[in-house]
Amino acid sequence: MRQLVEIKVKPKSVKDMKNGYPLLTKEAIDTAGMTMAEGSILRLVDSNRKYIGTAYYGLQNKGIGWVLTRKEQEKIDTKFFVKKISEAVAKRKNLYETEDTTAFRVFNGEGDGIGGLIIDFYDGFYMVSWYSEGIYSFRDDIYQALSKVVTVRGLYEKLRFNTNGQYVEQDDYVSGEKGEFPLIVLENGMKYAVDLNDGAMTGIFLDQREVRKALRDHYAKGKTVLNTFSYTGAFSVAAVLGGAIKTTSVDVAKRSLPKTIEQFAVNEIDYEAQDIKVMDVFDYFRYAARHELKFDVVVLDPPSFARTKKITFSTAKDYPKLLKDTLKITNQGGIIIASTNNASFNMKKFKSFIDKAFTESNTRYKILEEHQLPEDFTVPHNYPEFNYLKVVFIKVMS
Incomplete structure (x- = not known):
C-alpha cells in the first residue's frame, strides 16, 4: 500500500506552488519529525490545511519530489x-x-x-x-x-x-x-547509430537536433570544421553532409574513435578522409595553436563539469577562458557554435560569458542564431530555468 502523507508547504513557497512551479524542494516543505518512503503520495497544503496540490516523494539531484496534479480529486493511478x-x-x-x-x-x-x-x-x-x-x-x-x-x-x-x-x-x-544494435535512426534525413543497451548514453544527444540541422544547412559548406568534446561525432557527420571540406573530431574518451567511425560509416562517409583524435580537448587547443592550425567552424559543447589529470573544468566558471582558447584557432570570419547544458545559469548569463571572452580578446563578434531546447523537450510554462540548453552561433568579426 502506497503511503499517503499530508505535508505543509512553507508560506514563502505557497505562491510558487499555486502558480504551477513543479519541483518540490527541501526548503519548500515542513517535514519535521516525518519519515517518508520513496514514492509516497504527498498531499500538499498551506498553513490553514487548504489543498494546494498532489506530489510524489522522490530524491534526485534537483529536489525531493515533483507536483503531479493540482486537482484534489485526481488519483495517481x-x-x-x-x-x-x-x-x-x-x-x-x-x-x-x-x-x-x-x-x-x-x-x-x-x-x-x-x-x-x-x-x-x-x-x-x-x-x-x-x-x-x-x-x-x-x-x-x-x-x-x-x-x-x-x-x-x-x-x-x-x-x-x-x-x-x-x-x-x-x-x-x-x-x-x-x-539489434547499433540501431540506425534518422534525424532530419541524417543517419545515426544508437545503442539502447550500452551505458548511460545512446550515442546521440536528441536535444541538439535543430543545432545539427543548422550546421548542416547553413554553415558547413566548403568549410573546415573542428568538433570538440565530440562524443560519437554527430556534429561531424552533419558537417560533412552539409559539404564541409574536412572535419576534425576531438574527445578524450577512447570509445569515441570506434563510435565516430561508426557514425561516418552508416552515412557512407570515408572516415579516413576525416581527422578523429582521442585526446584531451584542452591539450588539443594547445597543440593546434602551436601548429598554427585554424578552422572555419568550431563546435564547442563541453560537459558542465570535467576533471582530467591536469585540470578541473566547470562551464559556470571556465567558459570564457575556453572561448578565448577557441578564438586562437578560429579563422577571422569563422563561426563558433557555443553550447552548454548547464542548468545553473540562463541564456543571458551565458551570453555574458561570450561577451567577456571576446572583449578580453579584443575581438568583435556577431550573434547569428540562438537555440534552446527543441519542441519535443517541453519545459514547464513560465519557468524558463528548466530550459537548460543554450546554444549561440557566433561570427568572429575582427
Missing part, C-alpha cells in the same frame, strides 16, 4: 498516467508523422507533468529513464499506460538514481522485440 502520456504523444504528432526523423523525445519529465520521468523514441523502440526511486515505484502503472497509448516495438529502461548510498545507472531490456 494508471488512468492518470494514460492521460499524461496521451497528451505528450499528441504534442509530438508531427514528429511521429515525419519520415525523415525517427528519434525524438516523447515525454520530457516536468515539462509534460511528471518530473523524473523521461521517455525517448527510437524508430519504434521506447527508452524510459527513471531519475528517482520514487518515480520508479510507479513503474508498472507507467508501463501499462505507455502500452495503452502507443505501439511499443521494444522497451528499454535506464535507472539513474541513488539507492542505499550507491548511484544506480544501468540499462536493460524490458519487453517486446530485442533491438
